[in-house]
Amino acid sequence: xxxxxxxPLALGIALVAASAPAVAWDDIVLHRGWQTVAQADxxxxxxxxxxxxxxxxxxxxxxxxxxxxxxxxxENDDMKPLDYRIVAxxxxxxxxxxMPFRWNRAGGEVTVSMESASCSLTLSFPWTRQNGxxxxxxxxxxx
Numbered sequence: 680x681x682x683x684x685x686x687p688l689a690l691g692i693a694l695v696a697a698s699a700p701a702v703a704w705d706d707i708v709l710h711r712g713w714q715t716v717a718q719a720d721x722x723x724x725x726x727x728x729x730x731x732x733x734x735x736x737x738x739x740x741x742x743x744x745x746x747x748x749x750x751x752x753x754e755n756d757d758m759k760p761l762d763y764r765i766v767a768x769x770x771x772x773x774x775x776x777x778m779p780f781r782w783n784r785a786g787g788e789v790t791v792s793m794e795s796a797s798c799s800l801t802l803s804f805p806w807t808r809q810n811g812x813x814x815x816x817x818x819x820x821x822x
Contacts, residue, residue: 713737717804725798729791736806738791739774742798743767749795755779755806756787767795779806 713730720726725742740749744767751763758781765773781787786807793800 717802719800719802721798721800723797725795725800727791727793727800727802729789729802729804731804731806734778734808736777736779736789736804737774738777738802739772740767740793740798740800741770741772743771743773743795744797745769745771747771747795747797749773749793749798751775752792752794753777754790756781756784779808784808 711732713732715728716731716736717729718727720742723742725740727738727740730737730739738751738753743749746769747767749765749767751761751765753761753763763775765775767773777789779787779789786805788803788805791802793802
């Protein structure tokens with residue numbers, strides 16, 4: 680097969696794989712035993728939830744119009760907040776992965792606010808590290 684055909688074919692396969700709906704992520708993390716750590720909903724059918732495997736969190740939402748923009752604001756204790764603009768997929772869902780990273784911290788509290796034209800929700804959940812913090816190992820060996 681010529682390289683002129685292989686490149687477009689590889690690009691086409693990559694685009695199809697990347698266009699899988701966000702709902703597929705639910706199946707993947709639930710199949711791997713991720714637990715719900717926070718959930719919120721409103722009367723209009725808007726919902727948000729956070730799932731975790733103990734280290735990584737997947738924060739998701741649903742009940743939006745396809746293509747609806749969501750302002751996503753995440754706070755983790757005293758770190759600089761993270762702000763994103765997310766667009767709901769064709770099924771009105773979205774998701775974002777987050778791994779808390781705080782030097783010298785064994786845990787904390789994450790608060791996520793989501794706002795769109797049809798929805799406004801807030802989630803809050805604790806996180807912990809079993810090793811006492813990312814650089815705790817260095818402190819114990821004298822660095």
